Amino acid sequence: MTTEQTDWAQLMGFDRLPTHIVEKRVSDLLDLSGKKAIVTGAGGDGLGQATANRLAGSGADVALIGRTLSKVEKRAAEIEKRWGVKAYPILADLSDWDQVHRAVAESKEALGGLDIMINNPVMVVGGAFEKHTKEDIDQTMLGSLTMMMYGAHAALEHFLPQGSGRIINIGAVGGRVQQPGLTVYCAAKAGVIGFTRNLAYEFASRGIHVLGVAPGIMIKPDMKDMVLNPQNDGQRAGRASIHNAIQHQVQLGRVCLPEEVANMVAYLASEAADYMCGQTIDVAGGQWMG
Template identity: 75%
Template sequence: MDPREQDVAEVMGFDRLPTHIVDKRVADLLDLSGKKAIVTGAGGDGLGQAIANRLGGCGADVALIGRTFEKVERRAKEVEQRWGVKAVPILADLSDWDQVHRAVRESHDALGGLDIMVNNPVMVHAGPFEAFTKAQIDMTVHGSLTMLMYCAHAALEYLLPQGSGKIINIGAVGGRIQQRGLVVYNSCKAGVVGFTRNLAHEMAPRGVNVLGVAPGIMIKPDMRQRILDPQSDQDFAARNAIMEAITTQVQLGRVSLPEEVANMVAYLASEAADYMCGQTIDVAGGQWMN
């Protein structure tokens, strides 16, 4: 072969094209059997447990990390019983650097490897910016952005040496739009979009892919009850804000289930999304600022 032709083939990456997928169905590419995944914030009734269930349903073994062991233990048992995969509960306060790295290490050892890291931070404070205290600003920044960086850092200790794996960061559509009462939170979620893009740029040449998902208005069971039967001024304010957003911003005209967002996480974790890199995908019913 002419050296110049060989250079072209190398630059084009012809030898790295996934030609084995050509004759497969998309459903086959979504199979995560044999993969090892970590999901943080997975003990409650929201997105974390939905992601763990979706990944388990696709065949992955899953470690569920949370601050309350009884909750992640219950969710892990549900994943195991429902899907027949291995699911392990891991206790950790993800605001603590050392606990994060310990939890990822324990997850890796319990599962026998790590292929997928889903960073699902769960801490948030809302309200008028001028009413925020230093503690509330610090808590929101730490819980919405810093903890996510801690978890990605811990995962890379295993993904980089093997030269493969995916990190999926959970942001929010608020990171792309402006919303009253969410100045600090949305600013952090804009940071998640930037972190995802920049980390992907740094890690892709080393075999680790970084992607993001930006949910819109998700309704958990307890939140649904508070909206239907508000018991406090905060509940009324939340209901009014959500109703306004649904009627003026969300093109599909409804809220979402956590499982609908988890669908995108499972897709990005799969081979079907292997040519995506650095993007943060909105799953928000077309929510935008009017």
């Protein structure tokens, strides 16, 4: 090639194109065998455990971080038995800066490396905004945005020296649409979308992939029980809000399983998503502003 052609080839990144994928199946690209992943908020019945299962089912070893050790121990044991990978339970309060950084370092040591950080913390206080206390607002912002920043910061301490890694932030479709009684939460989740975009902008050139997933209305056992058997006015109001969203905003007309959202998380964690950057993908049944 001429000097001009070489310059243009470098400018276009031709030398960095992943040509090895051309002859592969998509299923090959989704294989996470040998990868080491952290999932926060993984002890309950929601998206954390579903994501840990999806990553493990794709071959990754996983560290499950949660604030109740018995819960993450139970989930880790289930994953090891089901998928035959390594699964480590890690105790940490994700609202504590030092504990988050310690837990990520401990996870890397236990797994023998770190490739993927699934940032899935949440604490939310719902209800009429004018009735919120300072503590309600602070707790929701901490649990739905600030803790996300703690986790990303802790992961970057390990990703930057190795020049690689994936951070997937779990937001919510509420970051894009209005939802009654969730003003502070939705504002925080809009912040997650902005945080994801800006973090990607800052670190993409240093080998770090940053992406986000925005779930819609996921049904967990406690939520299903609340919908079928509301016990008080607050739960009845919550049920009415969910029904209104499904009827008027969710184009598929139903709630979803955490596993349906975890499918997208697993995809974004894989080589198949290598040319995506800074985006937050809605998995919300087509929910839109009504």
